[in-house]
Amino acid sequence: MRLTRRAALLGLTAAWSLGGPLGRASLALAAAPTDKRFVVVILRGALDGMAAVVPYGDPGLATWRAELIPGAPGTEDGMLDLGGFYGLHPGLAGLHTLYAAGELLPVHAVAGSYRSRSHFEAQDYLESGADHRMTSGWLNRVVSVLPVGEAGHSPGGPALAVGMAMPLLLRGPATVGSWAPQNFGTPAPDLYARLASLNEADPITGPAIREGLRERGFSTEVLSNTTVDPKQRYAFPSLAAAAGRMLAAADGPRIAALEIGGWDTHAGQAKRLNFPLQQLSTGLLALRVGLGDAWRSTAVLVMTEFGRTVRVNGTNGTDHGTGTIAFVLGGAVAGGRVMANWPGLAQANLFEDRDLQPTLDLRAVAKGLLAQHLGLPPPALARVFPDSDAASPARGLIRA
């Protein structure tokens, strides 16, 4: 049976969620070569690591960005304490439950090997796993170094891109599936505008649709502006839940990549971060629910292309920076602590007098996970991350 990847996986999902007459398409994925699950989440747009995991114990913090610091731990809507020096943003409350369960390991002051402050370059490098753009992504190379399963690769391969597009992270020679919910596409703003106008005079649907569009951040002006992309803002939790269910299946994929945007908080950061952080937190918990028992053998790496400036900018936001946060989480993860070689926020310690100084190479975190979780030996790690000898695998990420 030869199906397009997307169609095949669509059929698969339909069959899982319903079975029987409404979803009779089905597909058996071949046995994957590992029972470990590995998920990478890309935060596109550069998450401010010091907003997500606030180093409130650093005396410099308030001198640079007092207006961006949430309330103290223990106060209403305040940070959630992570051991006395760091506090988790209240929007990530869901993740705090994982921290308490020892399943969340924030890794601070981390950055890729590149020093670009361009989103698009930096994302390419982040996904290439190098300081230049490659034709394949590092997670695709992980797939190619994994041993092939007994029954060979499934049509979708043992890895899966969850979302509309195949990210560079998963592009490359190894076969990889992609999956998007059947309803993932949303109308273009212009079509929203026309259906809103169609309902305008209706006493029930008119006000509701008008308000719905407003809530989704469409003002009358931006209805005709095609750059607004509502799917980025709405899809992550459901995608994550679906990814979890697919990864949990005995014959499902073992590796998946997801992404979520909304992090480029140049203005009004304190307010604008709440939504994407909640989406991220909700989505990661949904991933865990979807994984069920397989959560125990799961490790997730959440990474972003770079951090943001230590100083608040003139519009109560932050600009493109360097060092930031990464999250490692999962039932397999040795969490419940923050991993960091904290550089300090004294002016002399800032990177180029503006950014959080990175003290850990993100590749070291990824390599540590690949080594300890998926059991990749050093030669395989060298193929996944070429020229990365300087970034030796971080230790102690996975429970013994």
Added chain:
Amino acid sequence: MDTRTAHALIRFGLGRRGADPLPGDPAAWLHRQLQGPDPANFADLPATPQALSVLREQREAEKRDPNSLGRPRPVQVLFRTDAAAQLANAIDTPAPFRERLVWFWTNHFTVSLRQGGTAAVIGPFIREAIRPHVTGRFADMLLAVMRHPAMLMYLDQAGSVGPDSLAGQRQHRGLNENLARECMELHTVTPAAGYTQADVTAFARVLTGWSIELRTETPGMVFRPNAHEPGTQTVMGHEFPPGEAGGVAALMFLASYPTTHRNLAAKLVRHFVADDPPPDAVRRIEGVLRDSDGDLGAASAALIDLAQAWQPLTKLRSPQDYVIAAIRALALPDELRPDVLGVMGMLGQPLWNAPLPNGWPDRAADWAGPEELLRRADWAFGVSARAADADPVALAEANLGPLLRPATLAAMQHAGSRRDAMTLLLSSPEFMRR
């Protein structure tokens, strides 16, 4: 298509399916659907004893080894199979009014996934306790519902023990009033009857012993004399003898109480006519129920004959009605049908998963949340991609007939693609109505 036909198809039904032949006489077509047994055929689906056996075996297997069962687990498979079959039936049924009545009574007697571990038996519950009685006597449906393991599990009745019964004395266990209270408040007489807490407690005592037994060859409802509260109980001024028969008598009493008929009439009229049910229409249906000793077929027939039932459509389709109507309208073949179960969840009405025992709400305001309606539009956009070969304007005219507004038609004609045109149809206020 004339307006009466459109109303018959949409107000009483689930929307026209593709270009199915139109009924010649809309009212007669509706009346015919009330004749005879339920036309749905679920011969392949398990009955309650089989479903309970699967549940028992799953529990035993998980007790022995929590990881012994793969996913989806057997009970989930049962649930999904039943859900898929009943949803497919709603999409394909030639008797959509009959089907609407099934879903109406299913919601009146809500059994939800949210508690009681009911997943295995909700499907059988609808097939066994609801469907056979939709055109029968309300008292028979009530009795079938209250004796069904799904309801006994959902509202905690199975563990309710008379404090002075043998089991109560020995195990120091007692009443659980949940089912008794909801039965009075929601299923039958409502607080309009003026009952007190003492009546609820007494009725809970009447129902003690109504339980389930899983450990037999044909698991199901049992009456446990050892758990039954001894003595006569007085509920709303009426005495009921001890024993299983006392519970049956109490249910018959509640089923035919005047406020029960008013409650049912108001709910039926709200569902089929208007969010604010016209009082004279309610009185009319209430009178039919009273005079026919709770004949639901007669009450349903009387709904068709209400003048108000042929006025312009004002009700907002619930997500469930909306999704089913859209799939019927697009006449999607099996292999192109979306995952209805998933869609219903996304649109805010996950199947058989109402938050509380009072079921899903039945007023436009409850379903007209901004995000909820936008999600309908988003979903409409997605599902429209599956009907790429259809002529949107012809489909709109076939589906809505005279209810299609010129503005919608014009917007569809000016749409940039068939998909956009179809999205506009499915997002139009007239398609949202029933």
